[in-house]
Amino acid sequence: MTEKKEQLSHILERHRGERNGLIPVLLEIQKEFGYLPKEAMLKVAECLGMKPVEVWGVATFFNHFRLTPLGKNHVKVCMGTACHLAGGRLVLEALQRELNLKVGETSSDGEFSLERVACIGCCMLAPVAVIKDKIYPKMSPFKVEESLIPYHQKEPAPPEKDC
Ligand code: FES
Incomplete structure (x- = not known):
């Protein structure tokens, strides 16, 4: 610090x-x-x-400025024109429900944060979400829960010592 x-x-x-x-x-x-x-x-x-x-x-x-730290798993939903027209808003709403977060919030445990962003440059894959820098193409509300599974898993505890 x-x-x-x-x-x-x-x-x-x-x-x-x-x-x-x-x-x-x-x-x-x-x-x-x-x-x-x-x-x-x-x-x-x-x-x-x-x-x-x-x-x-x-x-x-300015929307660009954040007043809270990002979560360990930063979730972004593209709301550019192509993604918006392809159902980005529904994906965003599903993520809000699943994570119990509003746009711009970070979970109290610091695990997740949610943000809406402008076009990220892969409109052919719309609607697009990004979780911890991994792109999730052709998203739908039905894919949200499954997409988040790997990020809900906590790191395994270290093995106990035999002594
Ligand atoms: S509008 Fe979403 S990637 Fe371009």
Whole structure:
């Protein structure tokens, strides 16, 4: 965590006093941390001479910014035109039910997060979902449960020692 704090300090130092640097700073922080931690946003406000509510307003306005960490298994549903027309919304609703998550949420155990994304460039396979960087083509609500099975399995516990 100290390494992360140092990285945050470097990012802030590069942009100190730049009121117009808010979005680049937030992008750098999200790249480093995977999301925008509340403490980091408070530091950003202090460093750029802004009110925390101004930073919060920008962070919550743009869909690109995440306010919670991603889950271990990040699930993305493409809602680009081809996927939308091919039933992407139904796939998204099925995933929401199956994972008991809304779009943008991460499960309390940190295992899953759910996000809707724009075209990911494989429209011929629509509708498409991506689970932990693996593409699931021609998805349907009926394939959702089966697709998630490998990701529900926890890592096996190490064998007990014989002594
Ligand atoms: S619209 Fe979904 S991959 Fe292009």
